[in-house]
Structure formats: structure tokens, C-alpha cells
Amino acid sequence: MKRILIVGAGGQIGSELTRNLRDIYGDNNVVCSDLRQLTGPIYERGPIERIDSTQIMQIVDVVKKYNIDTIYNLAAILSATAELNPMLGWNVGIGSLVNCLEVARIFNCAVFTPSSIGAFGPSTPRDMTPQDTIQRPATIYGVTKVTGELLSDYYFTRFGVDTRSVRFPGLISNLTLPGGGTTDYAVEIYYAAVKGEKFVCPLKKGTFMDMMYMPDALDAMINIMEADPSKFIHRNSFNVTAMSFDPEIIYNAIKKYVPDFEMVYEPEPIKQAIADSWPNSLDDSCARKEWGWNPKYDLDKMTVDMLTTLREKKEKGLL
Ligand code: NAD
Ligand code: AKB
Numbered sequence: 001m002k003r004i005l006i007v008g009a010g011g012q013i014g015s016e017l018t019r020n021l022r023d024i025y026g027d028n029n030v031v032c033s034d035l036r037q038l039t040g041p042i043y044e045r046g047p048i049e050r051i052d053s054t055q056i057m058q059i060v061d062v063v064k065k066y067n068i069d070t071i072y073n074l075a076a077i078l079s080a081t082a083e084l085n086p087m088l089g090w091n092v093g094i095g096s097l098v099n100c101l102e103v104a105r106i107f108n109c110a111v112f113t114p115s116s117i118g119a120f121g122p123s124t125p126r127d128m129t130p131q132d133t134i135q136r137p138a139t140i141y142g143v144t145k146v147t148g149e150l151l152s153d154y155y156f157t158r159f160g161v162d163t164r165s166v167r168f169p170g171l172i173s174n175l176t177l178p179g180g181g182t183t184d185y186a187v188e189i190y191y192a193a194v195k196g197e198k199f200v201c202p203l204k205k206g207t208f209m210d211m212m213y214m215p216d217a218l219d220a221m222i223n224i225m226e227a228d229p230s231k232f233i234h235r236n237s238f239n240v241t242a243m244s245f246d247p248e249i250i251y252n253a254i255k256k257y258v259p260d261f262e263m264v265y266e267p268e269p270i271k272q273a274i275a276d277s278w279p280n281s282l283d284d285s286c287a288r289k290e291w292g293w294n295p296k297y298d299l300d301k302m303t304v305d306m307l308t309t310l311r312e313k314k315e316k317g318l319l
Contacts (some may be wrong), residue, residue, distance in 0.1 A: 003029050005068040007053045007096060009043070010034035013114070013217065015176040017072060018042050020218045021220075031066050032318040035075070043137035048289070054095035059103045070225065073113040075102040078167050080271050081180030086248030093144030101155045101163070110162035112225055115153060115237035117169050117210055117254035118182075119145035122277045129279040130240050131286040138277045152236035162248035164224050165237035169210030169282065172302060174309045182274040186211055186250055190303075193258045194310040195319060202249045202268040208280035212242040213297035220293060227291035234286055243302075253303045 011031035019042045020157040021030045027046035032038055039046050047066065051058045051145050062068070064184075082089025097113055104111045120129060121137040124155045137148050145167075152163035153157050170183020178184040179189075185202050220240050229235075238311035247251075251263045287293035297305070312319045 001025055001029055002070050003066055003068050004070045004072065005033065005062060005066065006072045006074065007033055007051060007059065007100060008035075008073065009226070010036045010038050010177045011074060011221075012171060012173055012176045013214075013221075014072075016041060016214055016218055017221060019072070022046055022224065026221065030147055031062060031068065036214055038212075053099055054091060056099040056102060059099055060107075060237070063103055063107050063109065068107070068109055070102060070110045071100050071112070073097060073111060073219065076144070077141070078179060078181040079116075079139055079274050080116050080182050080184075082144075083139055083270050084272065086286045089140045090144055093141070094147060097144075097148050097151060101151060101161060104161045104163075105155060105159045110164070110225065111152070112221060113148055113163070113165050113236075114221070115145045115149050115165050115167040116141070116279050117167060117282065118142040119149060119167055119237070120277075120279050124279060126280050127179075128236050128281055128283040129239065131234060133213045139274055142277075149236045156235055157174060162229070163236055164227075165235070166198055166224060166240045166287065167237045167282070168217060168220075169212050169241050171212055172306065173214035174306055175214075182271045183211065184306075185247065185271075189250060189254065189263070190306045190310055191259045191319065193254045193255040194307060194314055197260040198264065199251070201251075201263055201265050202271045203247055203275050204265060204267045204272060205248050206246050207272070207275045208244055208246045209220075209275060209278055209296060210241040210244050210282050212240070212295060213302040216242050216295040216297055216317050219296075223293070224291055228282070231290050234291055238287040238290070239282040239284045240283050240287050240293055240295075241282040242297055243299050245299060250299065253299050254307070257303065
């Protein structure tokens with residue numbers, strides 16, 4: 001049985017990954033940690049530790065204490081927030097990664113660190129972006145992601161550390177709100193629809209980006225770490241996607257079920273510039289071939305599930 005440490009477990013992904021990993025590997029085999037205090041039923045099912053992942057000894061102590069063999073490194077500052085404070089974006093993204101890799105090298109752990117569509121830039125082919133292509137991002141977030149991909153491959157080839165990763169698109173979920181990303185609008189639009197509010201869209205009509213529903217993202221993170229590595233040609237990092245849309249398409253998908261829903265456009269310059277530098281759609285055929293990536297949710301299936309779940313939360317007074 002794996003002994004797993006999640007670093008940065010308090011965020012949009014970590015809150016759901018903690019639950020799913022504990023369902024599979026057992027509550028006491030999954031240690032969740034974050035800089036912030038973790039409270040609530042999902043976290044309290046098993047061990048909780050406070051780790052600032054920019055401090056290597058804090059990771060070392062927990063890895064030794066629980067005999068950890070697998071690290072999910074989720075600590076980062078997302079694209080729009082990092083653009084407002086580039087040094088913070090670099091220090092957290094790279095500090096956490098380097099520390100996790102060093103600890104993994106010394107204590108023989110596997111490491112998963114998500115990359116992003118943010119690892120691409122304006123000179124990358126925009127449509128059906130290939131697995132292996134130009135990566136010259138125009139954001140500090142993207143610079144940390146490309147660095148992370150290279151460092152993770154280096155630790156594998158140089159030291160044999162079992163590093164694996166996917167390039168996530170925007171993730172849509174309904175448990176924990178996203179924090180500071182460019183794709184956050186695609187989550188916020190569902191909350192507005194269910195609350196009966198007019199949605200103010202921070203991106204222009206025609207701004208296409210890849211997206212994915214959280215259940216598929218969780219499967220990606222768990223399946224890639226379980227995959228037979230003898231089939232890998234790539235490691236850090238695989239393109240994965242489930243759908244591509246612009247604000248108008250997701251608005252109309254929601255309007256089908258919420259006919260009086262209204263949206264206006266008020267583009268935010270930083271988010272718009274970031275989104276304009278990212279691909280419209282990814283080619284994820286290498287992930288499909290090398291470890292069986294196969295998402296289950298398209299836009300309509302995700303929309304029905306998001307609206308149902310958020311309406312239930314609203315009825316319980318949780319929205
Ligand atoms: P998030 O911002 O919701 O969560 C990040 C967590 O890291 C937070 O709980 C925060 O408290 C924690 N953290 C920050 N600094 C820390 C530190 N020094 N030590 C320990 N913890 C610290 O982010 P997320 O959406 O859950 O993303 C997780 C990872 O997935 C990041 O690497 C992100 O770049 C990547 N990713 C996310 C998306 C997405 O749409 N959510 C898409 C692509 C890639
Ligand atoms: C962001 O918008 O910063 C993230 C991402 C796609 O990496 N959601």
C-alpha cells in the first residue's frame with residue numbers, strides 16, 4: 001500500500017484529491033498538509049500536518065515520520081495572482097518543487113507535480129497544440145511550469161526519481177473555489193447561475209481554452225501514478241484535456257438549464273492577456289497511448305452535474 005503525502009492539500013485540487021486518495025489507499029496512508037490550517041471532515045479522516053513546502057526540513061520531518069513513498073506536490077501560486085507578485089509565484093512554485101524533488105531523491109519517493117496549459121506561450125501552435133512543441137510562456141506562472149517540467153525530467157534521468165506529471169487545463173469543480181487562476185471564470189459562472197446572479201465575464205467572447213471537470217482530473221492524477229512506466233515515452237509532462245470552449249459556449253450550455261441566466265463581458269486586462277497567450281485546444285493523444293488517459297465528462301455532462309450539485313448546496317444553505 002502506498003504511503004502518500006499531499007503538499008498544498010488545502011486548495012481546489014487538494015481538497016478533493018485528499019478524499020479520493022483516502023478512499024483508495026486508506027485514511028491513515030494519506031497525510032494531507034498545507035501552509036494554512038486544514039479543518040473539516042475530509043481532512044480529519046486521517047493525518048494532518050502543517051508544512052510550508054518552501055522549508056525543506058518541514059517536508060523531511062513528515063516524510064520520515066510517516067514513512068512516505070509518494071508525494072503529490074500541489075503548492076503553487078496560480079497564474080493571475082502570480083502575475084501580480086512574480087517573485088512569490090517563483091518562490092512558492094519552484095521552492096516547493098525543488099524541495100519535494102530533493103526529499104524524493106534522498107528518501108526514494110515518487111513525485112507528482114501538475115504542470116499546466118500555462119507552460120505554453122504566444123509562439124506555441126495554438127490549435128491542437130502537440131505534446132512536444134515550442135514552450136516560451138509569457139507569464140511567471142508559465143516560467144515556473146516549464147522549469148518544473150525540465151527539473152522533474154532531470155531528476156528522473158540523473159537520479160532515477162520516479163517523477164510524473166500532466167499539463168492540466170482549467171479545472172472546474174464544486175467543493176473548493178479556485179484561487180487566482182485565469183480559467184476560474186469557468187467555475188464562477190456556475191455559482192452565479194445557481195445563485196440567480198448576472199455573471200460578469202472577465203474574458204472576451206472568442207477566448208478559447210481547454211477545460212476539464214474535477215472527477216476526470218482526479219482520475220488523471222491517480223492513474224498516471226499507478227501506470228506501468230515501461231510504456232512511457234514522456235514523463236514531465238503529458239498534455240491532457242477534456243473539452244475546449246469560449247465564454248459564449250459555456251454560457252449557452254448553462255442557459256439550456258437556466259433559461260433566464262444573464263452574462264455581460266467586462267474583460268480584465270491581466271487575465272485576458274494571459275488567456276490570449278495560451279492554447280485554444282490541446283492534442284492529448286500521447287497520454288491516451290502511453291497510459292490510457294480517457295476523460296468521461298464533456299461540457300453538457302459536466303454542466304448537468306455542476307448545476308445539480310450546486311443547487312443541492314444552495315438548498316442546504318452552503319452557497
Ligand atoms: P490552489 O491555489 O487552490 O491551492 C494551492 C494550495 O497551496 C493552497 O491551499 C495554498 O495554501 C497552498 N500553498 C501555498 N503556498 C504554500 C507553501 N509555501 N507551502 C505549502 N502550501 C502552500 O491551487 P490548485 O488549483 O489546487 O492547484 C494545485 C496545482 O495544480 C498547482 O501546481 C497548479 O498550478 C496546478 N494546476 C491547477 C489548475 C486548476 O485549474 N486548478 C490547472 C492547471 C494546473
Ligand atoms: C490558471 O488559470 O492559472 C490555472 C491553470 C490553467 O493553470 N487554472
